[in-house]
Amino acid sequence: xxxxxxxxxxxxxxxxxxxxxxxxxxxxxxxxxxxxxxxxxxxxxxxxxxxxxxxxxxxxxxxxxxxxxxxxxxxxxxxxxxxxxxxxxxxxxxxxxxxxxxxxxxxxxxxxxxxxxxxxxxxxxxxxxxxxxxxxxxxxxxxxxxxxxxxxxxxxxxxxxxxxxxxxxxxxxxxxxxxxxxxxxxxxxxxxxxxxxxxxxxxxxxxxxxxxxxxxxxxxxxxxxxxxxxxxxxxxxxxxxxxxxxxxxxxxxxxxxxxxxxxxxxxxxxxxxxxxxxxxxxxxxxxxxxxxxxxxxxxxxxxxxxxxxxxxxxxxxxxxxxxxxxxxxxxxxxxxxxxxxxxxxxxxxxxxxxxxxxxxxxxxxxxxxxxxxxxxxxxxxxxxxxxxxxxxxxxxxxxxxxxxxxxxxxxxxxxxxxxx
Amino acid sequence: xxxxxxxxxxxxxxxxxxxxxxxxxxxxxxxxxxxxxxxxxxxxxxxxxxxxxxxxxxxxxxxxxxxxxxxxxxxxxxxxxxxxxxxxxxxxxxxxxxxxxxxxxxxxxxxxxxxxxxxxxxxxxxxxxxxxxxxxxxxxxxxxxxxxxxxxxxxxxxxxxx
Numbered sequence: 001x002x003x004x005x006x007x008x009x010x011x012x013x014x015x016x017x018x019x020x021x022x023x024x025x026x027x028x029x030x031x032x033x034x035x036x037x038x039x040x041x042x043x044x045x046x047x048x049x050x051x052x053x054x055x056x057x058x059x060x061x062x063x064x065x066x067x068x069x070x071x072x073x074x075x076x077x078x079x080x081x082x083x084x085x086x087x088x089x090x091x092x093x094x095x096x097x098x099x100x101x102x103x104x105x106x107x108x109x110x111x112x113x114x115x116x117x118x119x120x121x122x123x124x125x126x127x128x129x130x131x132x133x134x135x136x137x138x139x140x141x142x143x144x145x146x147x148x149x150x151x152x153x154x155x156x157x158x159x160x161x162x163x164x165x166x167x168x169x170x171x172x173x174x175x176x177x178x179x180x181x182x183x184x185x186x187x188x189x190x191x192x193x194x195x196x197x198x199x200x201x202x203x204x205x206x207x208x209x210x211x212x213x214x215x216x217x218x219x220x221x222x223x224x225x226x227x228x229x230x231x232x233x234x235x236x237x238x239x240x241x242x243x244x245x246x247x248x249x250x251x252x253x254x255x256x257x258x259x260x261x262x263x264x265x266x267x268x269x270x271x272x273x274x275x276x277x278x279x280x281x282x283x284x285x286x287x288x289x290x291x292x293x294x295x296x297x298x299x300x301x302x303x304x305x306x307x308x309x310x311x312x313x314x315x316x317x318x319x320x321x322x323x324x325x326x327x328x329x330x331x332x333x334x335x336x337x338x339x340x341x342x343x344x345x346x347x348x349x350x351x352x353x354x355x356x357x358x359x360x361x362x363x364x365x366x367x368x369x370x371x372x373x374x375x376x377x378x379x380x381x382x383x384x385x386x387x388x389x390x391x392x393x394x395x396x397x398x399x400x401x402x403x404x405x406x407x408x409x410x411x412x413x414x415x416x417x418x419x420x
Numbered sequence: 421x422x423x424x425x426x427x428x429x430x431x432x433x434x435x436x437x438x439x440x441x442x443x444x445x446x447x448x449x450x451x452x453x454x455x456x457x458x459x460x461x462x463x464x465x466x467x468x469x470x471x472x473x474x475x476x477x478x479x480x481x482x483x484x485x486x487x488x489x490x491x492x493x494x495x496x497x498x499x500x501x502x503x504x505x506x507x508x509x510x511x512x513x514x515x516x517x518x519x520x521x522x523x524x525x526x527x528x529x530x531x532x533x534x535x536x537x538x539x540x541x542x543x544x545x546x547x548x549x550x551x552x553x554x555x556x557x558x559x560x561x562x563x564x565x566x567x568x569x570x571x572x573x574x575x576x577x578x579x580x581x582x
Contacts, residue, residue, distance in 0.1 A: 024562060037443050037485065038484065038485060038486065040446060041446035041486070041487075044446070045573050046573070049573055049574065049577040050577065050581070051573075051576070051577050051580050051581075066443070067444060071444070072444060074444035074445050075444040078444065078446075122484060123483075123484055124482065124483050124484040124508055126484075138484040138508055139484055139508065139511070139512075140484050140485070140486035140489070140508060140511070140512035140515065141446075141486040141512075142486060142512065142515035142516055142571065142572050142573055143511065143512070143515055143572070145573055146515075146572055146573060146576050149576065149580070150576060150580070154562070188431055188478060188481055189431070189477060189478040189481065189504070189506070192478070192504070192506070192507060193507050219482075219508075222478065222481060222506060222507060223507075224507055279431060364435075364440040364443075364483075365435075365439065365440045365441055366440060366441070366443075370441075383435070383482060385433045385435040385436065385482060386433075386435065386436055386458055386459075387435050387436065387439050387458040388435050388440075390441075392439075392458040
């Protein structure tokens with residue numbers, strides 16, 4: 001019996017020739033991602049126990065992003081603790097000031113993710129990096145502290161589920177619509193504890209950025225990680241981008257690897273999707289919900305705040321005006337600069353959008369566009385839980401950048417295909 | 421006396437357990453004052469030290485914020501009994517030395533306000549209000565080792581200091 005990509009990565013990281021699902025392993029960590037909300041408590045835990053150390057200052061990547069720049073005194077204190085620690089331990093890759101960005105867009109962009117490696121981060125959407133054929137998963141502050149101090153962590157090897165994306169996407173349909181379709185079918189715990197491996201002709205044609213939207217939301221199906229095998233798209237994305245170590249292991253699943261389940265999707269039949277409140281599994285085709293009045297549109301986040309997403313949104317908004325409060329939040333400074341250079345900001349400005357600095361901001365109800373009671377927001381983000389973007393009486397609807405932009409123009413949920 | 425606070429809903433998520441608007445602090449006592457606020461704004465007024473929370477499937481889904489475990493622990497909740505738990509929440513709880521019980525039977529048979537007594541070693545929940553004794557599968561040995569050490573970091577600190 002062969003192994004899946006995820007099993008191969010765990011075998012290598014734990015020094016075994018072969019691992020099987022359910023096996024407990026102690027794995028070496030290649031990269032630890034740290035941000036402003038979950039890292040300060042991890043630091044305090046280490047200090048309290050007299051083990052304030054880092055296993056390797058070149059393998060820990062730090063960026064404040066959730067409340068970046070600080071939104072109030074308390075979040076400024078979190079940043080201050082993170083900053084002092086990063087300097088004390090001479091963290092080599094510390095993205096601060098005007099270089100800080102939304103972690104899951106920033107780390108791949110800056111060349112910190114290598115195929116075949118094990119990456120953990122103090123954030124549930126760390127599963128994004130699986131698009132680059134790496135194992136990556138979100139952890140809490142205690143696991144983060146353990147990873148920072150020792151470079152090792154216990155894992156139970158997950159069983160893998162295979163998601164076969166057949167056909168090809170129609171115009172106006174994007175990878176966000178695909179992952180919302182997947183989660184609508186299997187539910188928010190449909191892949192609980194498992195690895196979600198994505199394959200198929202529709203996936204092969206997707207850009208790396210589009211793939212990251214898919215793996216980003218693996219956690220919304222309860223998965224431990226999302227993963228995509230190495231191919232030419234991966235290689236092209238990595239060429240000239242990697243920081244530090246240049247070599248990596250291109251991993252793919254064996255033909256006879258074992259899967260807990262195989263789910264097939266005809267992507268040619270997928271429509272623009274909207275996940276209705278209050279679960280990411282609430283996806284329905286736009287035809288079933290178009291016309292519902294919205295109060296805010298949000299274009300950004302680790303799910304859909306990359307340059308391709310901003311281009312898609314700008315394509316819809318060009319020459320039009322928005323009817324509702326519309327926020328555009330480029331996920332990293334590089335994306336921000338690129339959007340400015342390409343003239344996308346002119347489009348957003350002319351359309352009447354608010355353009356923000358890179359931040360997680362309102363995606364998690366932090367700041368920069370939180371919702372009042374009774375307000376509805378159409379958003380490119382990944383979660384529509386109760387109270388996610390503000391008041392517990394507000395509502396969040398999830399969709400692609402095209403659908404969000406079209407809805408901003410109409411002031412109500414709208415089919416993007418009318419606006420392309 | 422431990423009382424059960426029963427919320428039979430599935431997918432009670434980390435945004436309901438501790439909303440992100442309170443994540444600008446990691447002080448457990450402060451987080452505890454907002455425990456389960458977006459699920460039941462009266463929870464913190466009702467809960468007494470040693471009480472238990474009972475919920476449906478996929479409890480703790482969403483964010484990796486350990487603040488969710490700290491808020492519950494800070495509110496002096498003894499344990500959470502659920503039909504199933506989301507992965508990161510489950511792991512965070514074990515890492516913090518906080519015991520969780522997975523039992524569909526308990527969720528079916530315990531009613532809000534019931535008085536319960538839990539024998540963790542034997543794996544038995546005694547619902548004193550309805551007189552039932554409900555068996556559950558105790559946590560696996562590796563998790564019990566972490567909990568016995570007072571959490572993963574205490575275990576690691578002891579190993580590092582050797």
